[in-house]
Amino acid sequence: MRSLIVLAGVLTIWAQPGAAQQNSHAQVERGRYITATANCQSCHTEAGGEAFAGGRAMETPFGTIHTPNITFDEATGIGRWSKDDFHRALHHGRSRDGSRLYPAFPYPHFTKMPRADVDAVYDYLASRPRVSKERKEHELPFPLSWRRMVGIWNMMFFEPGEFRADPARSPEWNRGAYLVEGPGHCAGCHTEKNLAGADNKDRHLMGGQLENWAAPNIRGGRNGGLEHWSAAEIVAFLKTGRNAHTGALTRMGEVVNVSTEEMTEADLGAIATYLKSLDSEARAPSSRPSEAVLKAGRAIYFDNCSACHVSTGVGVPHVFARLAGSNKLNDPDPTTVIRIILEGARAVPTAARPSPLSMPAFGWKLTDDQIASVASYVRASWGNNGAPVTAAQVEDVRSALTARR
Amino acid sequence: MKKLPAVDVVLVGFGWTGAIMAQELTEAGLQVLAIERGDWRDTPTHFPTTTAPDELRWYWRKEMFQNNSRETLTFRNNRGQTALPMRRWGSFLPGEGVGGGGVHWNGQTWRFLPSDFVAASHNTERYGSLPEGMTVQDYGVTYDELEPHFDRFEKLCGIGGKAGNLGGTIVAGGNPFEGPRSAEYPNPPMHMTFSQNQFARSARELGLNPFPGPSANMSRAYTNPLGVQLAPCSYCGFCEKYGCGNYSKASAQTTILPVLMRKPNFTLKVQNEVLSIQKDSTGRRATGVIHVDIDGNEYEQPADLVILCAYQLSNTRLMMLSGIGEIYNPATGEGLVGKNYCYQVMTSAQVFYDDKYTNGFVGAGALGMCVDEYNGDNFDHSGLGFIGGGYLANWTTNARPIETHRTPEGTPNWGSAWKKAVADNFLKSTSVGAHGASMAYATNALDLDPTYKDVYGRPLMRMTYDFTPNDRAMAAFMTERVTAIAKGMGGREIKIEDRSGPYDSMPYQTTHNTGGTIMGTTPANSVVNRYLQSWDVPNLFVMGAGVFPQNAGYNPTGTVAALAYWAADAIRTQYLRAPGPLVQS
Numbered sequence: 001m002r003s004l005i006v007l008a009g010v011l012t013i014w015a016q017p018g019a020a021q022q023n024s025h026a027q028v029e030r031g032r033y034i035t036a037t038a039n040c041q042s043c044h045t046e047a048g049g050e051a052f053a054g055g056r057a058m059e060t061p062f063g064t065i066h067t068p069n070i071t072f073d074e075a076t077g078i079g080r081w082s083k084d085d086f087h088r089a090l091h092h093g094r095s096r097d098g099s100r101l102y103p104a105f106p107y108p109h110f111t112k113m114p115r116a117d118v119d120a121v122y123d124y125l126a127s128r129p130r131v132s133k134e135r136k137e138h139e140l141p142f143p144l145s146w147r148r149m150v151g152i153w154n155m156m157f158f159e160p161g162e163f164r165a166d167p168a169r170s171p172e173w174n175r176g177a178y179l180v181e182g183p184g185h186c187a188g189c190h191t192e193k194n195l196a197g198a199d200n201k202d203r204h205l206m207g208g209q210l211e212n213w214a215a216p217n218i219r220g221g222r223n224g225g226l227e228h229w230s231a232a233e234i235v236a237f238l239k240t241g242r243n244a245h246t247g248a249l250t251r252m253g254e255v256v257n258v259s260t261e262e263m264t265e266a267d268l269g270a271i272a273t274y275l276k277s278l279d280s281e282a283r284a285p286s287s288r289p290s291e292a293v294l295k296a297g298r299a300i301y302f303d304n305c306s307a308c309h310v311s312t313g314v315g316v317p318h319v320f321a322r323l324a325g326s327n328k329l330n331d332p333d334p335t336t337v338i339r340i341i342l343e344g345a346r347a348v349p350t351a352a353r354p355s356p357l358s359m360p361a362f363g364w365k366l367t368d369d370q371i372a373s374v375a376s377y378v379r380a381s382w383g384n385n386g387a388p389v390t391a392a393q394v395e396d397v398r399s400a401l402t403a404r405r
Numbered sequence: 406m407k408k409l410p411a412v413d414v415v416l417v418g419f420g421w422t423g424a425i426m427a428q429e430l431t432e433a434g435l436q437v438l439a440i441e442r443g444d445w446r447d448t449p450t451h452f453p454t455t456t457a458p459d460e461l462r463w464y465w466r467k468e469m470f471q472n473n474s475r476e477t478l479t480f481r482n483n484r485g486q487t488a489l490p491m492r493r494w495g496s497f498l499p500g501e502g503v504g505g506g507g508v509h510w511n512g513q514t515w516r517f518l519p520s521d522f523v524a525a526s527h528n529t530e531r532y533g534s535l536p537e538g539m540t541v542q543d544y545g546v547t548y549d550e551l552e553p554h555f556d557r558f559e560k561l562c563g564i565g566g567k568a569g570n571l572g573g574t575i576v577a578g579g580n581p582f583e584g585p586r587s588a589e590y591p592n593p594p595m596h597m598t599f600s601q602n603q604f605a606r607s608a609r610e611l612g613l614n615p616f617p618g619p620s621a622n623m624s625r626a627y628t629n630p631l632g633v634q635l636a637p638c639s640y641c642g643f644c645e646k647y648g649c650g651n652y653s654k655a656s657a658q659t660t661i662l663p664v665l666m667r668k669p670n671f672t673l674k675v676q677n678e679v680l681s682i683q684k685d686s687t688g689r690r691a692t693g694v695i696h697v698d699i700d701g702n703e704y705e706q707p708a709d710l711v712i713l714c715a716y717q718l719s720n721t722r723l724m725m726l727s728g729i730g731e732i733y734n735p736a737t738g739e740g741l742v743g744k745n746y747c748y749q750v751m752t753s754a755q756v757f758y759d760d761k762y763t764n765g766f767v768g769a770g771a772l773g774m775c776v777d778e779y780n781g782d783n784f785d786h787s788g789l790g791f792i793g794g795g796y797l798a799n800w801t802t803n804a805r806p807i808e809t810h811r812t813p814e815g816t817p818n819w820g821s822a823w824k825k826a827v828a829d830n831f832l833k834s835t836s837v838g839a840h841g842a843s844m845a846y847a848t849n850a851l852d853l854d855p856t857y858k859d860v861y862g863r864p865l866m867r868m869t870y871d872f873t874p875n876d877r878a879m880a881a882f883m884t885e886r887v888t889a890i891a892k893g894m895g896g897r898e899i900k901i902e903d904r905s906g907p908y909d910s911m912p913y914q915t916t917h918n919t920g921g922t923i924m925g926t927t928p929a930n931s932v933v934n935r936y937l938q939s940w941d942v943p944n945l946f947v948m949g950a951g952v953f954p955q956n957a958g959y960n961p962t963g964t965v966a967a968l969a970y971w972a973a974d975a976i977r978t979q980y981l982r983a984p985g986p987l988v989q990s
Contacts, residue, residue, distance in 0.1 A: 307454060307639040307651055319626050319636045319652070346449065354663040355634040357652060360453030 031124025176274025297377025418715030420505020452648025511770030644770025
């Protein structure tokens, strides 16, 4: 499919191999920090692979994208890229040869980063070990495999341009807005996508779905998913992977380990300030499960769940997740709840909270019906307002997970 | 045989003492390798809540314990008998795999009494010379020296309890007989149930001072000084013989490994068994170990420091198989390795109620009330014919359905009458136990079996053990005290389970095997010095209850761990500066 790629854009004449540049320690460290805020390592590292050498398969609704090697290896990485090439990739979504990058690469967010910060990321990556690793071809059907399609997508959904502060807001709020909307690219997971895979702007940070996970609503104002979290609790979650409500699991766990755990309390506080300012829509009361389902669900809950999550659903702060008021449980999309019951879950260890506290899998032990009952029970108990879960929904998640193996 | 790159420290076995040593010595900047013959084990993978309480699998089919189809030990009561292999574990249950026996312990976490560490000199001074054949001796380390190390272990584990002696001041509600503590327990006692309240009331009426048993089952959520988290105990009653699925019982997994396993200067090698300790030509220096993987490939692992951290039986046997020190011969009194094997002497009484529910299924390994009036030298032994003693307790550890079914006196052992008695009493019974000391005698010892071999063709360990005159006199005394408390607990009837007849290696009693690599004051009376350092090979240290010259009337883990911290501290602050003997002989 690569032969179909039409080169677009202008080859830059000032391109020069940048890997040879020597940078000051301070600049590299600044770059390390900014790289962490942008969480580059997560996507550009394969499980068990060298950091930034790419190769991770990103499942999208359109096909599988294999992330490239962004170490400075000249043949397989970005060793021949100039700072301008690099900035153009982040700012405009163009590769070194001018071809369009797929927006799985979050340039619609990175475009908000100022040039100096992008250069610092470049300098940091240039300082790292070079790893020779070829990228696998993307597995995208035609015409998506035709990169020119991205141009149309860009015209419809992409607004290039650096972040502009809102003078009516505090510097802290603006810093938070920059981190969330720019390098942090939180919307990548936490905003639902339209049919073209672009953010549904009306549903900004109100929750999304990826790789069989429901990423929750993370707006912290009125009716937001994090309305019941204080700013300090948001900071604790991002810094330590735990707070009194829950712990960071798989995907968010990675973000914590690679990105937010490395960030300063001041920056995390800014993120919290910004998120707490975002109101959300009021949610209509969900339908209640039948009494029969609640009765079965309660019995299953007491036998299997209550030893950790406690009979009243309050959990154990910082140890076992609180189910009463849980953002994950109240999500209109029950995918994450079903998946955690099926597969179990592991709170990622962090420097501050090194224990990888885990919930065991129940997929081998409980039937689809039983999981539907207990999920319906916990979504409808202790003030929770989540719609009942059906056995068919459980079966869908179970078969999707089985197919992945 | 492949020779591997040298490391600073090799640890043989990776349970409690291995994890403590690894944590302490990696903190000192050393490159540490632990070699464990069993498997990697962690909470969510190996004993999640969904499979942790599988009584058939873990206990009855012995999946939790050392694989004795590969290696076991032979047993006899006395030297006149021929020892036979223990083909199925019974009286004690050695662990195997990461975390060792610390995965399947109850969590009763005691400090020995100050007088326990000087048992020979203290008792001799007070009561005159020890009886013929008794080989009790002093530890060579004192309670006061170990106190900070007891404290560290209690804080590591989040032990729940009530101090009875804070810096010399007796505190109401705790154990008034304990040695002075530098600090209160890090967590409050566990929540007591009906049975403990009955025990406490009866004990008080007898003029005794009941106090909560010190517990490694969490009375509340706890974050230890390493930042590792434990969760509140759910009182499910699957501690002893089981891994805890709820992160509620202190073990290497729940207190140290999350931090240790992240360290770049620590390596763990599982499914590899150490076959011997290698020595140089002088025989005074260990050069490393030989170990074998599960495919039978042997490796030579050089190391500057070799530390034995396996179970007491395995450490003793490895010393014997490596030819370090002379194996004890009871006929001549020569040799020290294998000497002073001791155990624990348990007696109990069951209490049955008509109209009161004890609900023993609401249990935990260290959920109990205790009295310590009859332990160690807390009482006058004049004219009693024994030294030592034990604590008395009402523990509600479990009501596991296959294992625990108390029936009153006169109930048949099977059939419909038995079933009815089990059903009638399952929710309405409890017990009071004495946890008695075991004093060393020349007749009880470990050596190598002349006949039976392990899977690698090496001789099995042979255990020669029976209860001693001291044990029997003490057990009779303790049973009377147990009976008195049990009678005062308001039940319909009691049933006494006393300690008569020879030691039987099959019914489960306790996994508190001690001695064999005993510590002491001179090379003439001990295998290791007061820092647990081999007298013969100064770059070899031996951890575990094998160093106890005799066993006290308490569960050993607290003292085992304190000694490990004490030894680690000596290595860090003395040995690394000047490698060599820490005590001049």
